[in-house]
Amino acid sequence: MYILSIDQSTSGTKAIIFDEKGTLIHRVTEYHKQYYPKPGWVEHDAEEILQRTSDAIRRVLEESGISEEEIHAVAITNQRETTVLWDRSGKPVYRAIVWQCQRGKSICDDIKKRGMEGFIKEKTGLLVDPYFSASKIKWILDNVEGVRNKAEKGDILFGTIDTWLVWNLTKGSVHATDYSNASRTMLLNIRNLKWDEEILDIFSIPPSILPELKPSNYIFGYTDLNGILKKEVPIAAVMGDSSAALFGHGCFRKGDIKATYGTGTSIMMNTGNELIISSDKIVTSVGWGIDEEVTYVLEGNIHCTGDIIKWLIENLQIIKDPKEAEILASSINDNEGVYFVPAFVGLGAPYWDNEARALITGMSRGSGKVHVVRAALESIAYQVKDLFDVIVKEIDIEPDGIRVDGGATENRFLMQFQADILGISVFVSEIEEISARGVALLASWKMGFLEGLNDIENLIRFRKIYKPSMPENLKNEYYSGWKRAVQRALMRF
Secondary structure (H helix, E strand, C coil), X not given: CEEEEEEECXXXXXXXXXECCCCEEXXXXXXXXXXXXXXXXXXXXXXXXXXXXXXXXXXXXXXXXXXXXXXXXXXXXXXXXXXXXXXXCCCECCCEECCCCCCCHHHHHHHHHCCCHHHHHHHHCCCCCCCCHHHHHHHHHHHCCCHHHHHHCCCEEEECHHHHHHHHHCCCCCCEEEHHHHCCCCCEECCCCEECHHHHHHCCCCHHHCCEEECCCCCCEEECCCCCCCCCEEEEEEEEHHHHHHHHCCCCCCCCEEEEECCCEEEEEEEECCCCCCCCCCEEEEEEEXXXXXXXXXXXXXXXXXXXXXXXXXHHCCCCCHHHHHHHHHXXXXXXXXXXXXXXXXXXXXXXXXXXXXXXXXXXCCCCHHHHHHHHHHHHHHHHHHHHHHHXXXXXXXXXXXXXXXXXXXXXXXXXXXXXXXXXXXXXXXCCCHHHHHHHHHHHHHCCCCCCHHHHHCCCCEEEEECCCCCHHHHHHHHHHHHXXXXXXXXXX
């Protein structure tokens, strides 16, 4: 018995087959194009994403040798805040506006000037920021000709990528999302788990465009994967990628914390059934809903981590692949005062400054590419510490470790530096595809193949554990240098 997980991320779509115990059988990835029409704007082609999803599913079935009759359920995890609006014929009215996109800044600034930020955070747990879906929706309604009029008539649908996939995979019969994705739109009241009419009014968003709200372990509908399967199987679980990673790590207890290193990085802590609205610039979200019970999380999102390495390869062209970054960073014993603040699209949590811009500081005449590469890797660890410290302050539990996943966990220099800067152990997941595995495990439980959280927790394994070894004075010196560099990035010239 197998679960097919669809992991639709910022850079591509993965189709991954797991058995009922969460063992990864085979995976494939199909990449899609990134569009940058203006500085700070990021877009995807939703129809291309749908095509790449089908391509990935076909490939994983062909390459794995698993027969379609052995697929018993589909699970979906996805990039979250990315926004798609489409008409009832299934045609997107505009490209998908990606979570990184900053075009909604003026909309958010106007709402802040009207004194609405505290009101919105108390209801949604989120900061008023273009990162989230609400301002993206409003931008499309206000700027794409004819869309608002069609929306007012009930002819337009909105969804994050999970909703777009579910709608298409069920041939337009299901328009729904789960609580974890909905909580990242800035439109969900996370206290009563309903779309908030007052906030919809603030953003001038017609309620008719919104999907139905469901628990994460819900049978969303049935699909033959657009003709790939001969029979329909249930879509048995949906979770946003960061929530699915927390679940996949087995972080089921209050105070458990994880970091997912992707294009950006999500730091997420389980707060159980306690809804904590932080006074700092971190956010509260729904981790997942299982039947009638909701688990809340504290979360911060870093805009640029893995994307730094991509920038070094594609833009600066000073390394050829990610493995070279580890070799170069390890070739020197000290950063020699060089710091890299990767604020390409501003700084995310805990700073939330969209005007900040990237900089490299502290270079001397002897500085070279090894220093830049090392500073780039170190910046990932520093940004994680920035968020970790703020999140831990909100809850009276001191974690003795952090569970991590994502491509950057392959970098041994970075993982050891992360343990040193945090001063706690770093537990690296045994598999990279932790989000896909998390939602597959939830689907397996829903289908009755697993008995519950204890059964799932017993399946969790770690590939490597990094323990801190850096002297305290050196750790403090490094981190103080980082904080000074960040202040320079935040300056207005």
